[in-house]
Every structure is written in structure tokens, then in C-alpha cells.
Amino acid sequence: FGTNATQTATTLTITKADLATVGLSASANNSAESLYVAMLLLAKNYLTDANLTSNTEQSISIVDSFDSLVTRGTNQYRQKTYSVNLQKLDTGSTIDPDDY
Secondary structure: OOOOOEEOOOOEEOOHHHHHHHOOOOOOOOOHHHHHHHHHHHHHHHOOHHHHHHOOOOOEEEEEOOOEEEEEOOEEEEEOOEEEEEOOOOOOOOOOHHHO
16 A cells, blocks of 8 residues: 555554555545545556466456446546456355455
8 A cells, every 4th residue: 555554453554645656636635536546546556467477475456447438417427447356265255355
């Protein structure tokens, strides 16, 4: 999550300055969506298919998918799609964050 990220047993701290590398303009009122997208883009920079192939400790890849145009109301939007792939030993179908 960036060079300034820290964690303890109870907190995860991610500085907005670290998210600026993917385009976030830090403010006191960033939306949850803008923060989520910035974290997704930052993770996408490292969690590539190439890194997944070369690093057996990595279990997640984020790859580009198909862009499309969608209409909501009378406005047209570009919909950017990513595939988030989670790999773990085949011991069940439940997603458990502790497995990754």
C-alpha cells in the first residue's frame, strides 16, 4: 500500500500521499470510491499476471478486462473493468482473507 503504510494488530494506516502515484488528489473529503480505486490501481501495479507466475508466494492478480460504454439516465459512461483473480489450494470454495 505504499512506502508509508503501517499496520499493527488492530490498525492499517495508508497515507494518501502514497496513493498520489496512481492519481489520487488527497483532500480531507476524498470519497470512499476514490480511495478504493486508488488502492485498486496501486495493487494492480504489483499484482500482475507476470508477478503471479514468477512468485509462488503471490496468490492474487489484477488484470485489465473489457471496457464498455454504458448509459445511465441520459448520460454515457465509460466502464473500466478489471478481473481480480484469487488463487488458493483447492480445499473449498469459501473466500477467506487469511488464505491470501
